[in-house]
Amino acid sequence: MAACSLESGKTMSYFTHYRDHVGARPDKFHKATLCEGQFLMLGLNCLEPGQAHAVHTHADQDKVYIVMDGVGWFTVADERQEAAAGAVIWAPAGVPHGVENRGSERLNVLVGMGPAPKKKG
């Protein structure tokens, strides 16, 4: 039985480690999907210094960020906070949120979304 089907069409094990999904892109922050089901998705976003995910809103999805490495400058609604490893940032459905890496190290942040984003195409 496939543990999980990813956008790539690959399946994943029930067990993984977030560090195995870290990456970097020069043009835009790196995203990886660690697991994805009918109700829930866990991804990893990696932001190099200076990269950002602009403030946006999901009408029908709750999101939670968990900072693993680095420091993020998070916005949720009208609150703004720096958050480092172990911080949990909650962006419920309908609430604008975003993150910037204003630091000097890569920011690795796990992102849980329920339900999983709809596939494109």
Next chain:
Amino acid sequence: MAACSLESGKTMSYFTHYRDHVGARPDKFHKATLCEGQFLMLGLNCLEPGQAHAVHTHADQDKVYIVMDGVGWFTVADERQEAAAGAVIWAPAGVPHGVENRGSERLNVLVGMGPAPKKKG
């Protein structure tokens, strides 16, 4: 606007840290809800050495574990693995899963569930 309503009836900030929710119980593992919305819940389970969450199944919820401290002995379907900090364990809807702390340190593991468990009572 309330960021999040918890089972306790309290609201939470959009920002928290998992360490602020760590706890221990002698009789059963400690559980805390960090954030909870219509679609998603993030909790923290703290298992003292010898404590376990017996294998069980959620028919209509996906679950993901993220190990923060300690070592867990996880079961998902017929796979069993030890997992330490940074490990991600995926238990999609319908797949039996559980965790034991066979180590000598407290196991702190974040638990994401989509959708959030139904309130009792």
